[in-house]
Amino acid sequence: MYPLLQRHISERRTVLTTVKDVARQAGVSVGTVSKVLSKDLTVKVALRDRVTQAVADLGYKPNLAARALRTSKMDMVGLVVPDISNPFFAQLAKQIEAEAAKHGHVVMLANSDDDPAAEARQVQTLLDQSPRGLIVVGCASEGVSPIKTDIPVVSVDRRYGAHDLIATHNRAASALVADHLFDLGHRRVAYISGPQTTEVGRLRQAGFCDRFNVLTAGLQGVDLHVVEGQFDYASGETLARNLLGAASAIRPTAIAAASDQQAIGALCAARDLGIQVPTMLSIAGFDDIDLARLVVPRLTSVCQRLDQIALLAVHAVLGLNGVPLADQFVSADLVVRGSTAAPKT
Amino acid sequence: MYPLLQRHISERRTVLTTVKDVARQAGVSVGTVSKVLSKDLTVKVALRDRVTQAVADLGYKPNLAARALRTSKMDMVGLVVPDISNPFFAQLAKQIEAEAAKHGHVVMLANSDDDPAAEARQVQTLLDQSPRGLIVVGCASEGVSPIKTDIPVVSVDRRYGAHDLIATHNRAASALVADHLFDLGHRRVAYISGPQTTEVGRLRQAGFCDRFNVLTAGLQGVDLHVVEGQFDYASGETLARNLLGAASAIRPTAIAAASDQQAIGALCAARDLGIQVPTMLSIAGFDDIDLARLVVPRLTSVCQRLDQIALLAVHAVLGLNGVPLADQFVSADLVVRGSTAAPKT
DNA sequence: CTGAAAGCGCTTACAG
DNA sequence: CTGAAAGCGCTTACAG
Numbered sequence: 005m006y007p008l009l010q011r012h013i014s015e016r017r018t019v020l021t022t023v024k025d026v027a028r029q030a031g032v033s034v035g036t037v038s039k040v041l042s043k044d045l046t047v048k049v050a051l052r053d054r055v056t057q058a059v060a061d062l063g064y065k066p067n068l069a070a071r072a073l074r075t076s077k078m079d080m081v082g083l084v085v086p087d088i089s090n091p092f093f094a095q096l097a098k099q100i101e102a103e104a105a106k107h108g109h110v111v112m113l114a115n116s117d118d119d120p121a122a123e124a125r126q127v128q129t130l131l132d133q134s135p136r137g138l139i140v141v142g143c144a145s146e147g148v149s150p151i152k153t154d155i156p157v158v159s160v161d162r163r164y165g166a167h168d169l170i171a172t173h174n175r176a177a178s179a180l181v182a183d184h185l186f187d188l189g190h191r192r193v194a195y196i197s198g199p200q201t202t203e204v205g206r207l208r209q210a211g212f213c214d215r216f217n218v219l220t221a222g223l224q225g226v227d228l229h230v231v232e233g234q235f236d237y238a239s240g241e242t243l244a245r246n247l248l249g250a251a252s253a254i255r256p257t258a259i260a261a262a263s264d265q266q267a268i269g270a271l272c273a274a275r276d277l278g279i280q281v282p283t284m285l286s287i288a289g290f291d292d293i294d295l296a297r298l299v300v301p302r303l304t305s306v307c308q309r310l311d312q313i314a315l316l317a318v319h320a321v322l323g324l325n326g327v328p329l330a331d332q333f334v335s336a337d338l339v340v341r342g343s344t345a346a347p348k349t
Numbered sequence: 350m351y352p353l354l355q356r357h358i359s360e361r362r363t364v365l366t367t368v369k370d371v372a373r374q375a376g377v378s379v380g381t382v383s384k385v386l387s388k389d390l391t392v393k394v395a396l397r398d399r400v401t402q403a404v405a406d407l408g409y410k411p412n413l414a415a416r417a418l419r420t421s422k423m424d425m426v427g428l429v430v431p432d433i434s435n436p437f438f439a440q441l442a443k444q445i446e447a448e449a450a451k452h453g454h455v456v457m458l459a460n461s462d463d464d465p466a467a468e469a470r471q472v473q474t475l476l477d478q479s480p481r482g483l484i485v486v487g488c489a490s491e492g493v494s495p496i497k498t499d500i501p502v503v504s505v506d507r508r509y510g511a512h513d514l515i516a517t518h519n520r521a522a523s524a525l526v527a528d529h530l531f532d533l534g535h536r537r538v539a540y541i542s543g544p545q546t547t548e549v550g551r552l553r554q555a556g557f558c559d560r561f562n563v564l565t566a567g568l569q570g571v572d573l574h575v576v577e578g579q580f581d582y583a584s585g586e587t588l589a590r591n592l593l594g595a596a597s598a599i600r601p602t603a604i605a606a607a608s609d610q611q612a613i614g615a616l617c618a619a620r621d622l623g624i625q626v627p628t629m630l631s632i633a634g635f636d637d638i639d640l641a642r643l644v645v646p647r648l649t650s651v652c653q654r655l656d657q658i659a660l661l662a663v664h665a666v667l668g669l670n671g672v673p674l675a676d677q678f679v680s681a682d683l684v685v686r687g688s689t690a691a692p693k694t
Numbered sequence: 695c696t697g698a699a700a701g702c703g704c705t706t707a708c709a710g
Numbered sequence: 711c712t713g714a715a716a717g718c719g720c721t722t723a724c725a726g
Contacts, residue, residue, distance in 0.1 A: 020421075022719055033697045038721055048695060068478055069417035070719035073702050076365075078414065080457070080478075087443065094439040098432065101460055105471075110478060112425070113458040115446055126450075133413055133425075133455060237643060272645070295640065298582060300617070367703055378713045383705055393711060415703035418718050 021064045030058035041066060072134060080110045081321060082130030082138040086118040086162075091293055093141060096160065099314030100139060107322060109136060118143045123164075127151055137321025140164040144202055156321040156329055160313060163203060170316045170332045172308045174204055177336035178211030180306060181260050181288050184338055186219045188346045190258040190286060194229045194247050196240055196270065198262035205235075208262045208290060229256065233266060240269025248277050248285070257285065257347035264289035264296045264305055271299055271343065282345035292339055301342030308336045366409045375403035386411060417479060424454045426666060427475030427483040431463040431507075436638055438486060441505065444659030445484060452667060454481060463488045468509075472496055482666025485509040489547055501666040501674055505658060508548060515661045515677045517653045519549055522681035523556030525651060526605050526633050529683055531564045533691045535603040535631060539574045539592050541585055541615065543607035550580075553607045553635060574601065578611060585614025593622050593630070602630065602692035609634035609641050609650055616644055616688065627690035637684055646687030653681045 023041075027034045032051055039047050040055040047055075058064070072078045081104045085093040101111045112130050116123035120143050128151075130138055137156045142164035151157060151165060163169045185193060195212050198205030213228060220226040231247065233239035240261055248255055261267040267289030271281060279285050281301055289296060292307035312334045319327035368386075372379045377396055384392050385400040392400075403409070417423045426449045430438040446456045457475050461468035465488050473496075475483055482501045487509035496502060496510060508514045530538060540557050543550030558573060565571040576592065578584035585606055593600055606612040612634030616626060624630050626646055634641060637652035657679045664672035 020719090023721095024719080034720080035697060035699090035722080036695090039696090042721080046695065051696080065477055067418070067421075067719050069414050069421070069423065070702090071721075072414035073412070073418050073704085073719080074721045076412075076414070076702075078478075088433070088446070089436065089439045089443045091434065091436055091439070094434045094436070097458065098434045098460055101433070101458060105459070105474075110457050110459070110474060112455050113442070113446060114450070114455070115443055129450075129455060132410055133423075268643070295643075298613070298640075365703090368705095369703080379704080380706080380713060380715090381711090384712090387705080391711065396712080412703050415718090416705080418703080418720085419705045421718075 020067070021062045022067070023064070025062055026055065026058045026064050029062060030054040076134060077136055078134050079108055080112055080133060080135040081318065082112045082114070082127075082133070082135045082140075084114045084116055084123065084126045084130065084138075084140045086116050086141060086143055088113060088115055092291060093161075095310050096141070096314060099310045100318060103311075103314045103318040107318065107324065109318075109322070116140075116143055124151075127157075131155060137318075139317045139321060140167070144199075156323070158317055158320050158329060160317045161204075168320070168330050168332075170313055170320065171334070172313065172336045173333035174207035175211035175214075176333075177306045177308070177338075178208040178262075178290070179215035180336070180338040181290070182212045182215035182219065184304070184340065184344065185258045185260060185286065185288065186216065188258075188286065188344060190256075190347055191220065191223065191225050192227045192254075192256045192258075194231065194256040194259045196243050196247075196259060196261040196266050197230055197232045198235045198266075200232055205232075205262060212260055227256070233262075235263040235265060237265045237269040240266030241273045242269075244270035244273035245277070248274060248279055252284070258287070258344070259285065260288045262290055264291045264293045264303060267303055267305070267343075268295060268299055271303070282343055283348060286344040286347070288344055296339075296341070299343075304341045304344040305339050306336050307339050309334050365412070366407045367412070368409075370407055371400065371403045371409050374407060375399040421479060422481055423479050425457055425478060425480040426454050426663065427457045427459070427472075427478070427480045427485075429459045429461055429468065429471045429475065429483075429485045431461050431486060431488055433458060433460055437636060438506075440655050441486070441659060444655045445505075445663060448656075448659045448663040452663065452669065454663075454667070461485075461488055469496075472502075476500060482663075484662045484666060485512070489544070501668070503662055503665050503674060505662045506549075513665070513675050513677075515658055515665065516679070517658065517681045518678035519552035520556035520559075521678075522651050522653070522683075523553040523607075523635070524560035525681070525683040526635070527557045527560035527564065529649070529685065529689065530603045530605060530631065530633065531561065533603075533631065533689060535601075535692055536565065536568065536570050537572045537599075537601045537603075539576065539601040539604045541588050541592075541604060541606040541611050542575055542577045543580045543611075545577055550577075550607060557605055572601070578607075580608040580610060582610045582614040585611030586618045587614075589615035589618035590622070593619060593624055597629070603632070603689070604630065605633045607635055609636045609638045609648060612648055612650070612688075613640060613644055616648070627688055628693060631689040631692070633689055641684075641686070644688075649686045649689040650684050651681050652684050654679050 023034045023037045026037045040052050104111050114126035123143050141160050142162040157167045159167045159169045161171050197209040231243045233243050259270050267287050270287050274281050289303050289305040292305040296303040296305045320329050368379045368382045372382045385397050449456050459471035468488050486505050487507040502512045504512045504514045506516050542554040576588045578588050604615050619626050634648050634650040637650040641648040641650045665674050
């Protein structure tokens with residue numbers, strides 16, 4: 005009666021195997037096939053085997069869209085980052101993809117370009133696909149965009165809206181640097197901070213300064229000088245140049261920076277000024293980017309456990325292993341390399 | 350009769366607006382709503398407006414899974430790369446995501462870890478989601494895995510299986526470097542190649558050498574020395590160290606490398622050996638990675654048009670603007686910076 | 695333990 | 711130009 009429609013269907017048939025085909029082949033009902041596929045143990049072994057066999061014989065692949073239509077969920081996780089070409093976010097994305105894959109989930113990726121409006125758009129676009137969960141690294145400019153959805157949303161590294169955050173324990177991690185420099189004997193120290201408009205910037209500075217102040221309380225000849233910058237290379241270079249311009253009697257014996265980019269900028273400034281690192285000046289960064297291992301001398305830095313963060317984020321949104329949807333902070337490791345040493349007395 | 354089912358449905362209703370709701374609100378049939386949504390112009394303006402209004406009033410969002418079930422296609426593009434944490438692939442991914450978004454498509458990302466088996470798995474996983482198209486950057490180890498599907502597949506940068514390739518015209522791009530060094534006056538030149546097991550490695554080497562040979566045909570005092578390496582930093586440093594060990598009378602006045610990593614390795618080797626760049630030695634790289642702008646002196650390199658490549662790849666798989674599913678090669682730009690200069694006579 | 699059947703929300707060829 | 715209805719492939723509560 006509908007010749008065209010018929011033809012249309014039979015064409016698709018040649019390429020698509022459905023649960024109906026499997027049912028016929030196995031001599032059972034489609035419901036049973038579906039149950040076997042969803043590992044329902046009420047199906048008797050004999051039938052289960054026949055179905056499994058039929059699935060293998062026909063090379064059956066479930067139609068994920070149909071399944072999603074019924075369950076209103078796709079086996080996908082959305083990820084929005086400010087900029088995937090930032091190596092840090094790329095590393096994170098890689099770990100998240102790997103972790104999601106372990107649980108049979110695909111990841112959809114979107115960039116917000118650090119623009120709250122674009123971020124809101126991207127979040128919505130990914131939500132529209134009915135993913136199982138959404139992971140977002142918030143914009144630097146903290147645009148409050150209260151997303152309402154029943155899909156679990158978690159932020160990573162930088163908080164997104166009012167959602168729970170999984171990130172490195174920046175305070176504690178930054179304190180490790182203070183410990184290290186203090187232990188080496190540094191007392192005249194400068195800290196190049198990140199923008200105080202960002203949570204990360206504030207936490208890293210507080211972590212370093214609070215610890216340094218505690219350690220040096222009551223000691224002589226102590227100086228902690230803080231200068232605020234951006235997280236980038238240029239900022240580090242400029243600020244370090246200022247810090248190091250002074251006579252060597254007053255200038256710091258060590259510089260801690262809130263990012264590796266800044267630290268590398270400082271490294272270049274020091275070299276330009278003829279100040280040997282680490283003999284005359286120690287420099288420490290934060291993030292342990294690839295470049296940290298390539299510069300000369302290699303940079304002492306703080307290495308975040310991105311695998312841990314990715315694992316927690318994926319588990320949290322998928323509701324796995326009882327990982328709760330809540331703020332969680334992961335400790336980081338100090339990696340000591342050639343750019344820090346005891347000050348020359 | 351099915352109280353539980355009823356309740357289930359009404360619960361979902363509160364959160365989900367369907368085309369039925371829109372139809373009721375607008376006083377039309379669901380078919381009409383669907384037609385308006387798909388911009389079918391046969392619907393009269395009056396009705397169309399009513400529907401549009403209802404959609405806005407109700408904040409209606411189509412259920413993408415249902416749509417996909419009917420059309421057997423999701424508005425998604427799959428992307429598999431060897432390693433998203435490689436900045437080059439990250440840049441590419443970013444451009445692809447941006448281009449796909451322009452056409453209302455979301456991108457699913459997967460890593461193959463440069464492992465053909467994992468690659469095959471990831472490709473299959475993404476294909477299972479019924480994307481509109483699939484873009485893959487092949488593994489270095491060229492595993493032949495003939496994927497059969499009616500979903501358009503294209504490879505980018507590195508060929509995947511027998512699929513069409515969209516990439517930089519590596520031969521021509523590499524020839525630009527030969528032109529540049531020749532024009533500066535270099536005649537004793539070394540080329541650090543990439544692995545000759547890779548297509549990219551072969552093409553870049555051929556592009557450079559063929560052009561250099563043509564330019565210097567019949568000239569005196571010409572020497573082109575080729576050494577094969579990996580694309581990485583360590584390889585560049587080691588090979589350059591060998592090349593530069595010779596007395597200055599015989600050693601090359603310029604080194605061209607198949608990658609920026611190699612070139613930067615060479616830069617470090619030269620510095621260690623006390624050979625000034627560019628005064629005593631010119632060095633050129635390939636890829637124009639971020640780092641190329643940060644090293645001292647800044648690196649002359651070849652900048653690929655990733656935006657162009659991304660555009661062609663997305664258009665090709667989506668069948669847009671008549672961009673064909675076929676091999677396509679994009680030209681690149683030479684970026685001259687401080688690491689190259691005329692040789693000291 | 696298994697099957698029959700309803701229904702997820704949408705699109706589309708057809709009748710009017 | 712518009713509506714009624716079939717059907718996409720799957721899951722699931724219920725009957726047997």
